[in-house]
Amino acid sequence: MASQHYHELLLLSTLLFVFISLSTQSHETLVFPVRKDPTTLQYITGIYQRTPLVPVKLLVDIGSGFMWVNCENHYISSSYRPAQCNSKECALAESFTCNTCNDSPRPNCNNNTCGLFPENSIINLSTTGDVIDDVVLFRSIHGNFATVPHFLFSCGSNNLMEGLASGVQGVAGFGRTKIGIPTQLSSVFNIHPQFALCLSSSPSSNGFIFVGNGGNYKLAPGIDVSSSLMRTPLIINPVSTGGVSFEGETSPEYFIGVSSIKIDGKAMKINTTLLEIDDEGVGGTKISTVTPFTIMERSIYKAVTRAFIKAAEAKKMKSVASVKPFKTCFSSESIKSTRVGPDVPIIDLVLGSEDVYWRVFGANSMVEVKEKEVVCLGLVDGGLSPRTSIVIGGLQLENNFLEFDLGVMLYPPTSLPEFLNRMRWRLTWHFLISF
Template structure:
């Protein structure tokens, strides 16, 4: 295990100090493999079709949103007044198929007790939503799924909302289900979740919405989990206190497994 948090003893901070590079690191995970890169880009990926050129991401091609500081530590043991070492971003709204879902917006902010807000987590396998947010998001997702004539089937724990592959076409971005959008600092900065990141294949016949109910009064209202991070390049710019992210690499005909260590051109 490697500590990648916002502390002076974390691996990114120590490596940046030892080798005099920017306090940045990025990761890109897939279901089978992944990579963590310390320092700045550009970041190159081999295309998965024919002799197509590499896909390259740099500071101009990533989308950025501020990293927020939770004033209260989220660790199991901490000193009074110590801020959290975890990574938080500001979600302003949630959309399903481009329609805004009515959520209690006070839950989207971090209060003085360190409760609320949106956390990035590789520890949680799937995205976790506070109970009331979960309710309205899943209701909107089900309504949009009915409009698409997608057949719902029995639940498969821990997932409540599951669907048959019948009448559900595939796309390069996964199953053609309603799109989930997290609107960040403004309408132009959006984290999109297509079928490849929102739906979990249970077997050859069933897939389920990979979002779980976090119950009432969780420490963080939204936790973006590991499955939803897969096949996105995510950069943590600690010096500038911002998070950079790509859209799904599937849209560029590549994936995290194809990170190119030898060339970025």
């Protein structure tokens, strides 16, 4: 069964992220600007890499266990270094393969080099790729750059570029592994092992990922978010959800324990066993930055949409024909606007306790189809027997502030009092919704 030990998540509800000031003490906080691609709805960030340095655009995937870059498309660098099989770098990457290449040596073509399986989660395709290290520059919140001379990542290939936004050359993986971006940066810069995510809903403005701050986030004018947080465990799926995996490998993705769903405060009847992760790694709820809209197993989806339509009728919302990929749509003229988006029924994902919930207002539940003067419920039918019962997607994440603290994962407590103390302040995930 899935493990809940040493993981916790904190939540705060507000809407439309305005400004965050970060208070750091002795070490740097790194920042990844994130832009939403209007065509693919993917979230894109960038780094500087190689010698000489070049800018590289990457897809943000918090569920991917490592960074990978296309090494077939003019990867030229005098500082790259392949990870030799049985080396400490290969052990850190938890690689179980040793690659050979009969062509002239170059990135992704070296003998006696350990390998991983970079994946494009957009098209669900994995390939083999060498583990290498190279110079990478990351932005600091203070405007300067922090250099990592030997950042570990994997090489991708041209066939993994399909479906990615224009100009994207790989994936920025923030997953729960030893060579995930947060963990590597934590080790290199001796900063707190955590990252915080705030995705913008507008393609014209940046969202951000912060790596390393110790939870000292304040909203202007000086509102400290840490005083308004709820907590729920983060859950480890015991079975890898990647395209290629090995026996005993756990998933690098982030799961949470949804126990029930409410529409306007009323709980729905659903098969709660679907909300649990079984011994085969099937079921549960995960958070995804590569899924544009939340996907639900069919019976859960039907229960939610039925309850939503019933609550919408009470608000005199007028149903209209569906607009793919959505099935539940309404006339824009029949819906009022509020500071938290369209005035529609509120969806609550209850997280274990009735007092802890992820509240989804209209801004994060509805999709506007302007040319048809229609708004649709931004949920997608995931069909029968999907691998994961609920996948919380980008629309529901946007303009929310989420913090994933990996400290307890990396440094398990040695006593019950220490564990309880860390449960109070560590493994956190806050979400902010607007002002």
